[in-house]
Amino acid sequence: MSVLLRSDRDGVRTLTLNRPERRNALNPELWAALDDALRDIARDRTVRALVLTGSGGAFCAGADVVNSDPYAAPFEKLRAITDVAQQLHDLPIPTLAKVRGAAVGAGWNLALGCDFVIGTAEARFSQIFARRGLSLDCGGSWLLPKLVGLQQAKRLALLAETVDAAEAHALGLVTWLVPEAEIDVFTDATAARLAAGPPVALAQIKGLLNEGADRSMREALAGEARAQSVAFATADVPEAYAAFREKRDPVFTGEWNVRRPG
Secondary structure: OOOEEEEEEOOEEEEEEOOHHHOOOEOHHHHHHHHHHHHHHHHOOOOOEEEEEEOOOOOEOOEOOOOOOOOOOHHHHHHHHHHHHHHHHHOOOOEEEEEOOEEEOHHHHHHHOOOEEEEOOOOEEEOHHHHHOOOOOOOHHHHHHHHHOHHHHHHHHHHOOEEEHHHHHHHOOOOEEOOHHHHHHHHHHHHHHHHOOOHHHHHHHHHHHHHHOOOOHHHHHHHHHHHHHHHHOEOHHHHHHHHHHHOOOOOOOOOEOOOOOO
């Protein structure tokens, strides 16, 4: 049985963590599968949005501490985690985490590493690391302060409390809170909207926002000018203008609008 399932539909790729007997806890095999899958997405121009989710009623219970190798070098363990977190962050396409049940430790930080988190009322979240005698990983130390501010980040990490979906939504850690019966339809519709967007422009917007918090205003404006120049070089801009004039929906392709010499 594959520990990571993949499906594709209309430019949306769904990756499903598939160790339901362990609430999709991350073992070396699953980390490696995620690493390969994210590298593949980064190379595949037909993938325009990513949905990350879990099977069996849970998102991810974090690292599998029961089935881990106690003799493996910590640096080797962390390199796999670091590579996956960085690749997820660097993907130029929109990413959505669909969360049912538990999202714990590295599992929660995987969800937070996505651009959007869609959760059900039954979802539960915890930065459980301190309860295991560990510190944060999978990007949590960078993500949490940016999403909730320093004090709330310290509260979540140092106390390692379990937070319900309503509180996570109020803190801005869940983008949309959706009834269980509606989460699949809502996620599919949102992913489809993103996949239909202008891929080059969305990649530029995502990059600007990810980098903006660590830049001065001058640096941000210079980055915006560069990104806008890239966007104007695509066929999506004239297509958007034409669609507006013709009162129809635009069809974005991400193709370059360049004239060949001769």
